[in-house]
Amino acid sequence: MVHSIADIARALGLQAEGALDLIVTRVAEPAAATPEALALAMDPKYAEGLSNGQARAAILWPGADWRAFGLEAAIFAPRPRWAMAGVSQVMDPGYEFGVGVHPMAYIDPTAQVAEGARIGPFATVGAHSQIGPGARIGANASIAEDVVIGADLTLHAGARIAARCVIGERFIGQPNSVVGGCGFSFVTPEPSAAEDVRATLSGTREIRQQKWQRINSLGAVRIGDDVELGANSSIDRGTVRDTVIGSGSKIDSLCQIGHNVQMGEDCMMCGMAGIAGSARIGNRVLLAGKSAVNDNIFVGDDVIVGGAARVFTNVPSGRAILGDPATKIETQLEIRKALRRLPRLAATVAELQKAIRGQKDS
Known part of the structure; x- marks a missing residue:
């Protein structure tokens, strides 16, 4: 990736000074920066690294004396992480999805794949599915039957979308993510030991044999626009109604969302977090790493759930909670x-x- 300092500053909407025609090809930490790299030193604590590196240009904190660091150009970032998001998009070379449909991919004759799709080897698209324009589908990814997906899908290697799921535009499925697996729903002919304990809140109970019978998942999954699902994460299909994920929500790796969950818009779910079946999650909820939400409860809008918290009861909107049980x-x-x-x-x-x-x- 080749960019001038002027191009990068313009793309980020930031002020720049110095030799704005200077060309950089990558980003680097200050101490490891070579002359063709743009050093990321958006906080004064990284100043020493600039002296140890060879960067000619850097992104710095506002008011930094860039000439004192021996730089030829600088971009100034009032909000470092926001600038990091922008520069990462500008400089990212992306992933190689090839051109067109690989000869070793399989697309069912009844499926509809819009113009501009790039589909890798051993990927499959099932019967009657509809894939919007600009799709990028990696090797060994699979889309089952009767799936509807909007424009600019990115499905990385090994990702799975099960039957009858409906997904909006710009969905990103990281490697081995799964949308629409069957929900974990089982029942016994008589009340199970788990049901006894839950009803009585006592460990004293009748011990008896029990056999589990699956409750099939007749629903699917509906996902809004601009949703990302992390590597090895899964969203289970609903039992009768669909599991729903609102637009703009971002789900990290190794997360589990159970059947019938209703998640609002712009939520964030960090690694190893889980939501049990039929829970309802409001808008802009943040679930930190290893947190867990009990089944059949409601978490209101703008709630922040701290790391490893265990949420057993309803949570009012706007609350920040932590602990086990969460308070x-x-x-x-x-x-x-x-x-x-x-x-x-x-x-x-x-x-x-x-x-x-x-x-x-x-």
């Missing part, structure tokens, strides 16, 4: 302070007990 962050911090004091408290109680026993003995 308001302020409450959780007080709980954790109290836990740290427990050893000292136990020692104090032991001393009091000893003193009381001594008074009784006397």
